[in-house]
Amino acid sequence: NDYLMLKNLVKDFHDGRGNTVRAVDDISLSIAKGDFVTLLGPSGCGKTTTLRMVAGFEVQSTGDIILDGRKINTIPAFDRNMPMVFQSYALFPHLTIFENIAYGLKIRKMPKEVIKNDVALAAQMVNLVGLEDRYPGELSGGQQQRVALARALVLKPEIILFDEPLSNLDAKLRIQTRTEIKRVQQLLGITALYVTHDQSEALSISDTIVIMNNGKIVQSGSPEEIYNHPAGPFVSDFIGNANFFDGVVTEIDNRFISVSLLGSEVQVPLPTAGQSFSKGDEVVLAIKPEAVEVRPGKGAFNGKIEVSSFLGATTEYKIEYADGFMTAITPNTQGEIHNYRYGQEIAFSFKKEFFRIYKR
Numbered sequence: 001n002d003y004l005m006l007k008n009l010v011k012d013f014h015d016g017r018g019n020t021v022r023a024v025d026d027i028s029l030s031i032a033k034g035d036f037v038t039l040l041g042p043s044g045c046g047k048t049t050t051l052r053m054v055a056g057f058e059v060q061s062t063g064d065i066i067l068d069g070r071k072i073n074t075i076p077a078f079d080r081n082m083p084m085v086f087q088s089y090a091l092f093p094h095l096t097i098f099e100n101i102a103y104g105l106k107i108r109k110m111p112k113e114v115i116k117n118d119v120a121l122a123a124q125m126v127n128l129v130g131l132e133d134r135y136p137g138e139l140s141g142g143q144q145q146r147v148a149l150a151r152a153l154v155l156k157p158e159i160i161l162f163d164e165p166l167s168n169l170d171a172k173l174r175i176q177t178r179t180e181i182k183r184v185q186q187l188l189g190i191t192a193l194y195v196t197h198d199q200s201e202a203l204s205i206s207d208t209i210v211i212m213n214n215g216k217i218v219q220s221g222s223p224e225e226i227y228n229h230p231a232g233p234f235v236s237d238f239i240g241n242a243n244f245f246d247g248v249v250t251e252i253d254n255r256f257i258s259v260s261l262l263g264s265e266v267q268v269p270l271p272t273a274g275q276s277f278s279k280g281d282e283v284v285l286a287i288k289p290e291a292v293e294v295r296p297g298k299g300a301f302n303g304k305i306e307v308s309s310f311l312g313a314t315t316e317y318k319i320e321y322a323d324g325f326m327t328a329i330t331p332n333t334q335g336e337i338h339n340y341r342y343g344q345e346i347a348f349s350f351k352k353e354f355f356r357i358y359k360r
């Protein structure tokens with residue numbers, strides 16, 4: 001089950017003036033064959049460095065990379081056969097699409113007939129047939145990224161590495177190309193290690209998401225686990241764009257924790273594992289925008305609409321309240337479209353089962 005394993009990987013960069021940056025700080029990870037695993041985290045958290053160590057472009061300071069039971073720590077990139085697809089496509093501008101896709105086979109000195117055949121298959125796989133004689137500059141961004149994917153596929157790799165491959169594409173192409181990558185990966189049973197800072201991209205494409213912060217793994221799990229059970233405020237915020245409130249525990253029974261919040265009281269389900277709470281604890285409550293309910297008039301919690309964005313199936317509100325701003329996303333079910341306007345006074349409430357509670 002452990003096809004690709006990273007064991008206590010560390011990468012330090014030295015700047016020549018005696019300063020050290022620890023880009024990757026003791027990462028251990030196990031990836032099963034055929035899995036689509038995504039490293040997700042903010043810019044600078046060490047995603048690219050981790051990927052580059054797996055590819056062999058960068059040598060780890062300490063730790064091991066194990067592929068199929070074999071240490072590959074010192075094997076050069078060329079011999080790992082783990083091609084990488086980059087954000088910038090990294091195509092050769094002076095070579096045709098055919099020559100770009102064929103490049104890896106050519107330097108491996110494959111026979112001409114094999115190259116012709118394999119390039120045709122790869123081009124077909126990513127829907128590029130008919131464009132083989134063009135140059136990269138004559139293709140759209142989405143098509144260029146499909147060339148980069150074909151160039152990787154033609155090597156018949158067991159693993160493909162992706163470093164923010166969709167970041168240069170516009171929103172529509174991003175979704176098209178993402179679907180294309182997922183389709184091909186599943187069809188061929190390829191193991192994918194994918195890097196992005198975009199949480200919706202990670203949620204939609206991955207079997208497993210590995211959340212990184214400051215060079216460390218803070219949580220890993222299925223998209224559903226990560227989304228519904230974030231391990232702490234960082235993941236909550238990064239994944240769910242959560243609202244945070246400071247509160248104090250007033251009472252605990254065997255199902256709920258009562259928390260005083262903004263001069264009122266809410267009930268929060270007891271966390272099933274991990275932290276325990278007692279009366280008087282200062283806590284942070286996190287709740288996702290879609291679990292905030294908005295209605296006209298006055299209630300226990302009151303605010304004012306600051307921004308209203310109609311998004312079709314939902315409307316997103318930025319709400320000003322006593323302690324600052326928060327976000328609510330309300331569904332627009334048929335015949336029931338709320339459209340509160342800028343400046344309108346509203347009351348809000350919470351779907352209590354969606355609260356996450358953390359110690360401050």
Ligand code: ADP
Binds near residue numbers: 013014021042
């Ligand atoms: P991410 O891909 O998550 O944005 P990176 O892996 O590129 O993060 O970078 C992680 C940290 O390592 C950052 O602080 C970055 O500045 C630093 N870093 C990356 N590459 C180098 C390098 N070649 N030399 C020095 N510092 C580097």
Ligand code: MG
Binds near residue numbers: 047048049
């Ligand atoms: Mg990066």
